[in-house]
C-alpha cells in the first residue's frame with residue numbers, strides 16, 4: 001500500500017494589528033523571526049517555513065533588525081523561507097480593486113529584493129473573496145491560490161477551479177478547516193500519528209489523496225523539534241508519509257483533472273464564517289477609506305500624471321500614500337474588528353494618505369491653471385466621460401449676468417473713498433491683520449501715495465488670495481509717512497468689485513480635460529413648489545415631496561424614501577445579531593422642514609427629525625432599555641437638468657448596541673441586486689448561504705453603487721446593503737446601513753453567531769457614542785449607467801482660476817478613453833499607465849484617441865502592442881502603458 005502523503009507546511013499567520021496594536025504585535029514578531037532564522041540556519045531538518053504570504057512581515061522585522069537582511073535573503077534564495085506575494089493580507093471587499101492590485105505589485109516588487117515571491121496567490125483568512133480575484137492573480141502570473149472562507153457548499157473536495165467573470169481561472173486549494181489544521185502539532189511521534197489520523201477521519205471526504213497540514217496559526221512561533229518528530233513518526237509506521245514542504249512544492253503535484261469549477265465571488269458561510277457584519281462596523285472608517293481612495297485614485301494620480309511634467313510626477317509622495325492605504329487594507333485593519341488604538345491608527349493613516357492626495361491634486365491643478373492661455377474661471381473634469389455639472393464659483397464685477405446663475409452670497413461693489421485723520425487710520429489699519437477680510441474677499445493690493453494734499457491709501461479687494469500682497473510693509477510705510485506728517489489727512493480708497501458666489505450648470509467639459517467657464521442655459525430649472533401643503537422640490541425630471549408627518553420623502557410618486565429604522569444590535573465587530581427582544585424605532589417624535597435653496601440651479605430642503613432611541617441592550621433581559629434623543633439633520637437636494645436626488649444626513653450617535661438603517665423603496669419588486677465590486681458589478685439574490693454557526697444574513701457589500709428594482713443608489717462608504725420588505729421572495733425596499741454600534745470585538749452566544757470569532761474584548765470605540773456621523777448617498781430611478789452616476793455624484797467638476805498667458809487653449813483634453821471603465825491613470829517609470837476594465841457582459845473595444853503604447857500584465861511585463869484601440873472580452877481588465885505623445 002502506498003502511504004498517504006502528509007504535506008506539512010510550517011507557517012505563521014501574522015495579523016499586523018488586531019486585538020493588540022501594531023507595535024505590541026511587532027515586538028512578538030521580532031522574537032518570532034529571531035528564533036525562526038536561528039532555527040532554519042541550525043537545523044537542516046526544519047526544511048521550510050512560509051512567512052504568511054505578506055512582505056509586510058519582512059519589512060516590519062527588518063526595521064528593527066536591519067542587520068538580518070542578508071540572512072533572510074540567503075534563506076529565501078535556498079528555498080527554505082517563502083514570502084509574499086502580497087504586501088499585506090487585505091480584505092477584498094472593503095478596499096478598491098486598485099488597492100488590491102497595488103498591494104500585490106508592492107509585494108512582488110519588495111519580494112524581488114529577496115529573490116522573488118512565493119508563486120501562489122495565498123488568501124488564507126480573508127472574509128470571502130471577490131469575483132475578479134482569479135483574473136487579478138492570472139494577470140500577475142499566478143495559476144494557484146490557497147483559501148478557506150467563503151467557499152460554497154457545491155465544493156466538496158480540497159481543490160476546485162475558480163473562474164472570474166472574464167473566464168480567467170486559477171486552481172484553488174481549499175483548506176476545509178482553515179489555515180491552522182496542523183497548528184501546535186504534538187512533540188511525540190505517536191501522538192502526531194494519532195492526531196493526523198483523526199484529522200483524516202474528520203476531513204477525509206474532502207481529500208483527493210494527500211493531506212495538506214498547515215502547521216501554524218495566528219501569531220504562532222515555529223515548532224523547533226518538528227523535523228525530528230516527523231522523522232520518528234515516519235519510522236514508526238508506513239501508512240502516513242510525513243514531509244515538511246512548501247505550498248508551491250505541494251501544489252506542483254496537486255490534482256488538476258476533473259475539478260469542480262466555481263464562478264464569481266466566494267461569500268458563502270456554509271463551512272466557515274464570512275463575518276459579513278464587518279462591512280458596517282466602524283462606519284467612520286468606511287467613509288474615510290472612500291474619501292482617501294477617491295482623492296488618491298481619482299484625483300491625485302490622474303491629475304499629476306496628465307498635467308504635471310513627467311519629471312515633476314511625485315512618485316515618492318504617492319508611494320507613501322499608497323503604503324498607508326495598503327497597510328490599512330489588512331483584513332483586521334479596514335474591517336476595524338480591532339481595539340481602539342488600532343482603529344485610531346487606521347483613521348490616521350487614511351487621513352495622511354488623503355492629505356498627500358489632496359496636496360498632489362492641488363499642485364497638479366495649479367500647474368494646469370498656469371499653463372492655460374485664457375484667464376479666469378476654468379472647469380476641470382477629473383473623470384473620463386465628457387460631462388456637464390453643477391459648480392459653485394466666485395464671479396466678480398457685472399460681466400456675467402445670467403438667469404442661469406443662482407446666487408449663494410454676494411458683496412456689493414464698493415468703489416469709494418473717505419478722508420480720515422491719522423488716529424482713525426491707525427485704528428482701522430490695526431484691525432487688518434492679514435489679507436482675508438471674509439470669505440471671497442481678500443486684500444489684493446495695498447498702496448500708499450503721498451502728495452501736497454496729504455496721504456492716499458489705496459486698498460484693492462478681490463475674490464481670492466494674492467500670496468504676494470504686502471500688508472505689513474504697507475502699514476509700516478504709512479506709519480513712517482504719518483510720522484513725518486502727523487497732521488496730514490489720509491484719503492482712504494477702497495476698490496472692491498461686486499463679488500458673487502454663485503451656483504451654475506456648466507456646458508460639457510471633456511473627459512480628463514478642461515473648458516473655460518460659461519453658464520449653460522437651464523432646460524429643466526430646479527425650483528420649490530409650495531402650492532400644496534407639502535414642500536416639493538421639482539425640475540420637470542424628478543419631483544421630491546417631503547412628508548412633514550414622518551420626515552420621509554417621495555421620489556416622483558413613490559413614497560417612503562429616507563425612512564430611518566433603528567434596531568438593537570447585540571452583535572460584535574464581526575456580525576450583526578439582534579437581541580432576543582428587539583424593538584424597532586422608525587417614527588420620529590418631531591419633524592421640522594425648512595427650505596435651504598430655491599433654485600434655479602439647485603433646490604434643497606432640510607429635514608430635522610427627532611427620535612427617541614434606547615440607550616443600550618440589557619444583556620440579561622436581551623431587550624433595549626433607557627432612552628436618548630437622537631436628532632438627525634437631512635439635506636435633500638436636486639439640481640437643474642438631472643434626475644439624481646442628493647441626500648446627506650448628519651447626526652451625533654447617542655446610543656449603544658444598535659443598528660441604524662435607511663430604507664429606500666423600489667419602483668418594482670426585485671429578487672436580485674447588482675453592486676459594484678472590484679473591477680466588476682456582482683449580482684446577488686435575497687438570501688445568503690449560512691449554517692447554524694453563522695446565520696446567512698443577506699447583507700452584502702457594495703463599493704460605490706448598488707442597483708435593484710429600478711433604483712440606483714450611489715454612496716460614500718455606506719458599503720452595507722440588504723434587500724428588505726420581502727414578500728413571496730421579492731423585495732420591495734433596499735436598506736443601507738448608516739451605523740452599527742457594538743461594544744465588543746467578539747462576543748459569545750450571539751443569536752446569529754454563537755461562537756466567538758476573536759477575543760471577547762470590550763471595545764468602547766465600536767459604539768461610536770458621541771461621534772458625529774455623516775452619511776451621503778444619491779438616488780435615481782432612471783439611471784442606465786451607474787458608473788457615470790457614481791462619477792457625477794462623487795467626483796464633481798473642479799473650478800480653477802487661471803492667470804492666463806499660457807499655451808493651452810480654452811478647451812482641451814489630456815486623455816480620451818472610451819469603451820471601458822478607467823480605474824487608474826498614473827505615471828510609472830516616466831510613462832503614463834492606464835488601467836481599465838470592460839464592465840459589460842459583451843465584448844467591446846477600448847479606445848484611447850491618438851495614443852499608442854503597449855499592454856502590460858500586472859507584473860509590468862509587455863504583453864502586446866497597443867495602437868489606439870484594443871478588443872476587450874467581457875469583464876476583462878487591461879493595463880496600457882502609453883508612449884509619450886509626439887510633440
Ligand SMILES: [Zn+2]
Nearest residue numbers: 013015125331
Ligand atoms: Zn487574520
